[in-house]
Amino acid sequence: MMEAVRILVIDDEEGMRLGCRKVLERRGFEVKTAADGAEGLSLLRSGGIDLALVDYKLPDRDGMSILDEVRSEGLDVPCIMITAYATLESAVAATKKGAYDFLAKPFTPAELNAAVDKAVEYIRLQREAKRLKEEKKRVRLEFVRIVSHELKAPLATIEGYLTNLLEGYAGDDPEAWRRILERCKLRAEGMRKLIEDLLDLTRIESGSKESRPEEMDLAALLDDIVEVFEPQAERKKVVVEKEYRPPIPMFADVGELRIVFTNLVSNAIKYNREGGKVTVKAAREGDEVTVEVSDTGIGIREEDRKKLFTEFFRARTPETRNIPGSGLGLAIVRKLVELGGGRIEVESEYGKGTTFRVTLPARREG
Known part of the structure; x- marks a missing residue:
């Protein structure tokens, strides 16, 4: 609901001031009046005025x-010039000096309301633009804060490990050095993934990412993705089944689909239990292709599912505490799926597993 609009009427005719006030207050506007220019400017300078009706001739x-x-x-403050000396020249002159509109005396209540309504719509749009600008600034600052935090934590960890090495706290044991360097490498890989995800997200949201659909075989792409993650699955003793x-056949952007299904397969393994199972299903039915990636992992709590595709969101549970991630993967997945004219759904039972279902047009236009 729009905030109240406060209107100032500057006119030396008492009847005009009272008439305008009566018409406008009847519609719920807050109205102040001034009998001359000095009083009117004083009220304008004091603030709290959203729209002014200004008489052309004042004492x-x-x-x-x-x-x-x-x-x-x-x-x-947008101003509507009101005058009994209405000419084309005076209207042009007033507009050049910043008048929002021009209302010739005598005018009817309907004409007054029409002019005020037009100005109020302009005020509403200006307020909305200001609100969006402030919201954009707030989001940008929050974005910077989150990214800074996400990068600062692993950097501090790497710095701590390297300091221990330089100060000799690790001793001369090569195995101790190897463990420390592996941890540094793991944190560095996490930062690299965060930066790559940020770049993907920025390209998508800025509209600079160009889609290049081509004839492709989705089955071959899924085979390739599963093969890439076989070592990770073997380390967790997770079985990956392909159905x-x-x-x-599809006509789609291979690069975009690789990002989508790489994220889903990676998550299915990463958030799985040792000895668990991942199932990748895919089929084409008519003009649509559906891919399901299911796991027998830790599942997602109901309250977390609502925020699952939000940027930087990561479920905070005892099971996820030590699992690395940027919190951007699923946000990117949804944006790419929707960019390709598709939809993504999720079904999950906490403690039992999760299924992501992606439905895409078999032939993407443009």
């Missing part, structure tokens, strides 16, 4: 000089 000055003052002092029959 102490003309309305044009008030427009000059409003503009020179940077007062953010699809090649070929699965």
Whole structure:
């Protein structure tokens, strides 16, 4: 709901001031009045005025000089010039000095309301633009804060490990040195992944990422992705099963689909239990292709599912405490799926496992 609009009527005719006030207050506007330019400018400078109706001829000055003052002092108040001396020249002159509109006397309540409504819509749009600008600034600052935190923590860890090496706290044991360097490498890989995800996200949201659809076989792409993660799955004793029959022809952007399904397969293994199972299903039915990636892992709590595709969101549970991640992967997945004209759904039972279902058009346009 829009905030109340406060209107100032500057006119030396008492009947005009009272008439405007009566019409406008009946519609819920807050109305103040001034009988001359000095009083009107004082009220404008004191703030709290959103719209001014300014008479062209006033006892102490003309309305044009008030427009000059409003503009020179940077007062953010649109003005409607009201006058009995309405000519094309005066209307053009008032507009050049910043008048929002021009209303010729005598005018009816309907004409007054029409002019005010147009100005109020302008004020509403200005307020919305200001709100969006402030929200964008807030989001940008929050984004920087989160990224700084996400990079600062692993950097501090690496610095601590390297300091221990330099100060000799690790001794001369090569195995101790190897463990420390492996931990440094792990933290560095996490930072690299965060930076890569940030770059992907920035390209998508800025619209600079160009999609290049081509004829492809989805089954071959899924085979390749599963093969890449076989060593990771073997280390956790996770079995990866493939339930699809090649070929699965599509016309789509291979790079985008690789990012989508790499994230989903990686997560299915990463958040799985030792000795668990991942199942990758895919099929084409008519004009659509559906891919399901299921796991028997730790699952997702109901309250976390609502925020799952939010940037930088990571579920905080005892099971996820030591699992690395940027919190950007699923946000990128959803944006890419929607960019390709598809949809993504998730089903999960905490403690039992999760299924992500991606549905895409078999042939993507452009």
